[in-house]
Amino acid sequence: MIDSTFVGNFVGNFVEPARDTSPAAGFDEGTDEGSRTQTKPCLQLKLTQISNLKSQISNLKSQISNFKFQIPTMIRLRNVSKTFAIGDGLTVVRDVNLDIARTEYVGILGASGSGKSTLLYMMGLLDRPSSGTLHFAGRDVTTLSDDALAELRGRSIGFVFQAFHLIGQLSVLENVELPLFYQHVLGRKRRARAMDCLERVHLANRADHLPAQLSGGECQRTAIARALITEPALILADEPTGNLDSQTGRSILCTFEELHAQGTTLVLITHDPAVAERIPRIVRIADGAIVEETNT
Secondary structure (H helix, E strand, O other), X not given: OOOHXXXXXXXXXXXXXXXXXXXXHOOOHHHHHHHHHHHHHHHHHHHHHHHHHHHHHXXXXXXXXXXXXXXXXXXXXXXXXXXXXXOOOEEEEEEEEEEXXXXXEEEEEOOOOOOHHHXXXXXXXXXXXXXXXXXXXXXXXXXXXXXXXXXXXXXXXXXXXXXXXXXXOOOHHHHHHHHHHHOOOOHHHXXXXXXXXXXXXXXXXXXXXXXXXXXXXXXXXXXXXXXHOOOOOEEEEEOOOXXXXXXXXXXXXXXXXHHHHOOOEEEEEEOOHHHHOOOOEXXXXXOXXXXXXXXX
16 A cells, blocks of 8 residues: 555645635635636646556555565475385475575475485485476476486585585695586686685685694585585585584574675575574475475
């Protein structure tokens, strides 16, 4: 509904204030009649302008309210289920429908065994749905070949896991640049991009250290930098604070928040409600199905 005060202010701008037409105010009917008849068409024109303005404001409000649906979708799951061939069949994800927009930061919250990690692996193109469809960046990837999925995953998705998966014999810088080595990027360019990523996670001063010389938080920030090196459209993090103390975990969450502020699309898996409280949108999963969605 249009605010009446707002419209009233516009009326005041278009319509002249009412005049005192009493004899005491010097009003002369004989001399001012023409002026009064000229005012009526003018007033009707102004009221028409106001009506048009109200319509424009209403349309603008409608566009604003629908804007969130115009943001391109990064991930779209439709009726996705996953069943493993164990016994009579073990279904761990059940009929999931989920949209995640570009630049969105989403947490998937659930207890151990709820199916959240399996869901993440399918979103990350590491596993295939048993049924349903999966779209990535507007493209149906459900039936792509393994090679096509691998190419898309390597180019467009970065992963951060609970275990850091760093190579102990390589320096921090070498660990971060490793994905570009497999993409045949030249050494000088690899190192420059790796240093940029280390600077983004405030770890450039540790570039020459080995993983054994780092704290747990520094190891995880190295893993985050490695996930960023290919400039992915999406970062998927599976329990990234699970092996860290609470203070270090908070610092890692701050790093994710900085990345989100820079426009990175993030999906973070967690079982910890304290972690979920810091994420703008939470999808709660239980027994393989989405049971609740909330915005914090």
